[in-house]
Amino acid sequence: xxxxxxxxxxxxxxxxxxxxxxxxxxxxxxxxxxxxxxxxxxxxxxxxxxxxxxxxxxxxxxxxxxxxxxxxxxxxxxxxxxxxxxxxxxxxxxxxxxxxxxxxxxxxxxxxxxxxxxxxxxxxxxxxxxxxxxxxxxxxxxxxxxxxxxxxxxxxxxxxxxxxxxxxxxxxxxxxxxxxxxxxxxxxxxxxxxxxxxxxxxxxxxxxxxxxxxxxxxxxxxxxxxxxxxxxxxxxxxxxxxxxxxxxxxxxxxxxxxxxxxxxxxxxxxxxxxxxxxxxxxxxxxxxxxxxxxxxxxxxxxxxxxxxxxxxxxxxxxxxxxxxxxxxxxxxxxxxxxxxxxxxxxxxxxxxxxxxxxxxxxxxxxxxxxxxxxxxxxxxxxxxxxxxxxxxxxxxxxxxxxxxxxxxxxxxxxxxxxxxxxxxxxxxxxxxxxxxxxxxxxxxxxxxxxxxxxxxxxxxxxxxxxxxxxxxxxxxxxxxxxxxxxxxxxxxxxxxxxxxxxxxxxxxxxxxxxxxxxxxxxxxxxxxxxxxxxxxxxxxxxxxxxxxxxxxxxxxxxx
Numbered sequence: 001x002x003x004x005x006x007x008x009x010x011x012x013x014x015x016x017x018x019x020x021x022x023x024x025x026x027x028x029x030x031x032x033x034x035x036x037x038x039x040x041x042x043x044x045x046x047x048x049x050x051x052x053x054x055x056x057x058x059x060x061x062x063x064x065x066x067x068x069x070x071x072x073x074x075x076x077x078x079x080x081x082x083x084x085x086x087x088x089x090x091x092x093x094x095x096x097x098x099x100x101x102x103x104x105x106x107x108x109x110x111x112x113x114x115x116x117x118x119x120x121x122x123x124x125x126x127x128x129x130x131x132x133x134x135x136x137x138x139x140x141x142x143x144x145x146x147x148x149x150x151x152x153x154x155x156x157x158x159x160x161x162x163x164x165x166x167x168x169x170x171x172x173x174x175x176x177x178x179x180x181x182x183x184x185x186x187x188x189x190x191x192x193x194x195x196x197x198x199x200x201x202x203x204x205x206x207x208x209x210x211x212x213x214x215x216x217x218x219x220x221x222x223x224x225x226x227x228x229x230x231x232x233x234x235x236x237x238x239x240x241x242x243x244x245x246x247x248x249x250x251x252x253x254x255x256x257x258x259x260x261x262x263x264x265x266x267x268x269x270x271x272x273x274x275x276x277x278x279x280x281x282x283x284x285x286x287x288x289x290x291x292x293x294x295x296x297x298x299x300x301x302x303x304x305x306x307x308x309x310x311x312x313x314x315x316x317x318x319x320x321x322x323x324x325x326x327x328x329x330x331x332x333x334x335x336x337x338x339x340x341x342x343x344x345x346x347x348x349x350x351x352x353x354x355x356x357x358x359x360x361x362x363x364x365x366x367x368x369x370x371x372x373x374x375x376x377x378x379x380x381x382x383x384x385x386x387x388x389x390x391x392x393x394x395x396x397x398x399x400x401x402x403x404x405x406x407x408x409x410x411x412x413x414x415x416x417x418x419x420x421x422x423x424x425x426x427x428x429x430x431x432x433x434x435x436x437x438x439x440x441x442x443x444x445x446x447x448x449x450x451x452x453x454x455x456x457x458x459x460x461x462x463x464x465x466x467x468x469x470x471x472x473x474x475x476x477x478x479x480x481x482x483x484x485x486x487x488x489x490x491x492x493x494x495x496x497x498x499x500x501x502x503x504x505x506x507x508x509x510x511x512x513x514x515x516x517x518x519x520x521x522x523x524x525x526x527x528x529x530x531x532x533x534x535x536x537x538x539x540x541x542x543x544x545x546x547x548x549x550x551x552x553x554x555x556x557x558x559x
Contacts, residue, residue, distance in 0.1 A: 002028040002102050010050055012077050015118045024112060029103040039093040039101060040079075041296070043289060046089045048079040048109035054099030060091045060137055067137045071096070080123045081130045083109060090134065146171040146217060149185050150195025152367070153439055156207060157195035158353035163210045165363045166260030166267075167303060168288045169217045214304045221304050223327050228254045228300075230542050231319050231329035233307050236263025237528050238518025239335035240290035241535030247297035249539060254327065255299055256319075258306040262287030263337040264467055264519070265528050267359030270384040273410065274528055282362050286528070310477050312511045315549075330549070331542045334478075334486055334509070334516040335535060338467035343376070345434055355440025355459045360385030368393040368460050374443060376431055377464030378402050383413035385462055386423055393460075395422050399429040399445060434461075469520050479510040485522035488515070502548075505541040507534060513545055 004021040007013045013021060031049075033039060040046060042061060051072050058070040058078075069091055072078060082089055083106050104112070113120040148164065148171050150157025157173075164171045174181045176190045189196050189204060197205040199216060214221050230246050232239045235257030246253035260266060268283035295301060305325070311318040316328040340358035342348065348356060357364055360381070365388060373393040375382050378400040386398045398405075398417070405414055405425050417423050426445075432453070433444035440461060445454045469484035479487040479497045489506040492498045497510040507515045517534035519526055524534065 002030050006052060006102070010052070010075055010077075012050060012075070012119060012122055016116060020115060024104070024108075027104065027108045031101040031103050033095040033099050033101070035095050035097050037095050039095065039099075040089045040091070042089055042092050043292070044089045046079050046082045047106060048077065048083060048104040048112075050077045050102040050104075051075065052100040052102055055096040056099060056101075057094050057096050058091050059094070060134065062138055066092075069133050069137050077123070077126060078130070080109070080127050084127060146200060147186070147198040148173045148195060149176065149189050149198065151175060151177055153354055154195055155353045159210065160195055160197065160208070160213065161363065163213070163260060164217070166262060166284070166287075167214075167217075167219060168284075168291065169219070171217075211304045219303050220300065221302060223254055223256075223302055223321075223325065224300060225252070225254075225327070227316065227328040228252045228330070229546065230254070230331045230333060230539070231256065231317075231327060232333045232335055233310075233319070234263065234334065234336035234518075234520070235261035235291075235301065235303075236335060236337035236518055236531065237265050237286070237290070238337070238531040238535035238538075239263070239333070240287065240294055241532040242333045242335060242517060242538050243294040243299040243301065244290060244297060245536045245539040246542070247294060247299035249543070251539070251542070253294075253299040254329075255294065255301045256305055256307055256321065257301065257303050260287075260303065261291045261301065264340065264359065265337075265531070267340075268381055268384055270388050271528060272384070272412065273380075283528075284362055306473075308473060310474060310511075310514070312477065312514070317511070317513060330513070331545055332514045333535070333538045333542065334474075334514065334520060335518045335531075335538075336470065336520045337531075338519045339470050340463065341466045341468050343431070343463045343465065345431065347434055351434055351436065351440045351461075354438065355436065356434070356461050356463065358463050360388065360462050360464065362388070364462075365389055365392050370394050371460055372397070372456075372458050373460045373462070374399060374431075374456070374458050375462045375464060377466075378405060378408040379464065379466070380408075380410055380413060382462075382464040383409045383417060385464060387413070387416055387420070389462075390420050390423050393422065395424065396420075397424045397426055397456075399426050399431060401428070401430050401448070403428050403449070431461075467519070471520065477511060478514060478516075481522050485524075486516040486520055487522050491522055505544065507538050507541055508545070513549070515541055515545075 002025045004025050007021050007025055051074055056072040059066050060069050148160055152175055161173055174185050176182050186198055193206050197208055229251040230253050232242045232255040235255055239255055243253055243255040262283055265283040266287040270280050270282055272280035306322045307319055308322050309320040316330050317332050318326055319329050320326050368389050369392045371393050372395045373389050374397045375386055376399050386396050390396045428447055428449040430446045431443050432446045435442040440459050442457045471480055471484045479495055486509055488509050489504055492504055492510055498504050500512055507517055509516050515538045517538040518531035
């Protein structure tokens with residue numbers, strides 16, 4: 001435990017009287033770590049610390065590379081920077097040797113500053129030094145950034161850009177048609193076939209597929225083992241939650257994602273009603289944090305691979321990936337989510353990536369600067385996108401078929417949209433035609449309340465009109481409803497689709513040991529928080545299933 005005697009030996013507390021030393025000691029925690037253990041990871045909530053024994057390495061991830069920031073020794077204090085700025089931890093702190101650390105919670109730290117001007121001065125001086133160290137590391141770090149060279153109108157370039165950004169790969173896009181950027185393109189690259197990717201070591205990949213590019217930028221594309229305790233199909237919020245809880249609870253966990261972790265939610269520009277984030281966060285930020293968390297606990301995350309088939313077995317199920325790879329799974333969690341519904345207009349496909357986008361990724365926002373932007377959709381995703389794009393576009397028009405926006409959107413979003421001078425909510429509106437040659441140039445908007453058609457000029461249309469389940473690959477293996485959503489739990493009884501004497505677990509499908517979570521589940525609540533909850537719940541049910549299987553001698557489908 002921390003005692004006043006411990007504190008007397010720390011220079012930071014030299015000016016405190018005995019009463020205050022006793023109060024500080026009583027409110028402090030005595031933290032001990034072995035060499036190699038982390039005290040704090042970047043992004044964690046923080047406290048104020050004083051290192052009493054041992055050494056701590058301070059590092060920060062900059063452009064995908066770990067950079068050394070500092071080394072703390074006995075007597076050093078830290079944690080004041082994020083506490084005073086109201087942020088999370090900006091660095092990693094890892095024990096170089098066995099360490100002993102004094103931990104003071106944020107409120108107690110603030111009270112301590114008020115009691116001692118001398119201590120407050122020392123802390124603020126340390127804070128200045130911390131900022132200088134971070135500045136040095138960030139600015140002096142080698143600029144080992146992947147370059148993507150290609151035109152804004154090139155669909156292949158758009159696909160690579162979307163893939164890299166959604167997979168949190170640090171890169172820079174250089175458009176040869178932009179005079180301010182063309183001068184930064186490495187010599188000779190612009191005269192060859194485009195798009196091209198220039199790796200940090202100088203190697204140039206000409207028109208690569210995402211499958212070829214993925215391993216070159218550090219993404220895993222092949223499972224490393226032949227059998228797993230749980231295989232998760234789909235990397236949306238439900239899948240990421242399942243991966244975090246599965247790996248953290250000791251299950252050998254594999255997550256397979258065909259595009260990028262985050263799913264449909266990963267394309268959301270702002271989520272403001274997610275518990276614990278009062279100022280909101282983007283779908284990309286949520287996905288990135290969850291992905292780091294899953295990998296930190298040891299989950300394998302394989303991208304650019306699609307599951308082609310699921311073959312149930314008596315003691316394990318077989319999951320077949322495209323390309324012929326097969327893995328055995330003692331349990332499976334289906335979390336494929338849903339895909340944006342396509343705009344049902346002739347010629348839409350030729351404009352995708354050339355003025356028409358599905359979803360509203362943050363990476364597209366700078367391209368709307370000063371433009372008139374149109375969005376189709378009346379749900380929260382459309383409202384969040386309209387709010388975000390209003391910070392860049394000259395005007396944002398939200399087109400809704402319903403007569404009242406309140407029918408599908410949360411009130412807090414409606415109030416925010418109506419307070420924006422450059423946002424229009426256009427009810428009783430439907431896009432009936434797209435115009436343009438190689439790029440979108442305009443729309444025909446039908447006003448159902450007046451019967452009139454209006455032609456508007458725009459080169460930016462974002463479509464957020466709902467989503468559909470994409471589960472055809474499952475065939476008749478698991479029970480699905482008429483819209484492709486996977487049935488589970490109580491939904492199985494009326495169909496007579498459950499083969500065992502025991503009742504199915506709540507998220508269990510018609511195949512014992514195969515669970516479903518998130519938007520792809522029949523009857524699910526289409527909210528990020530709900531998907532995260534179901535993903536974590538599925539792992540608790542997996543544990544119960546595996547325990548039953550062990551009792552039955554390993555048989556997963558015992559009648």
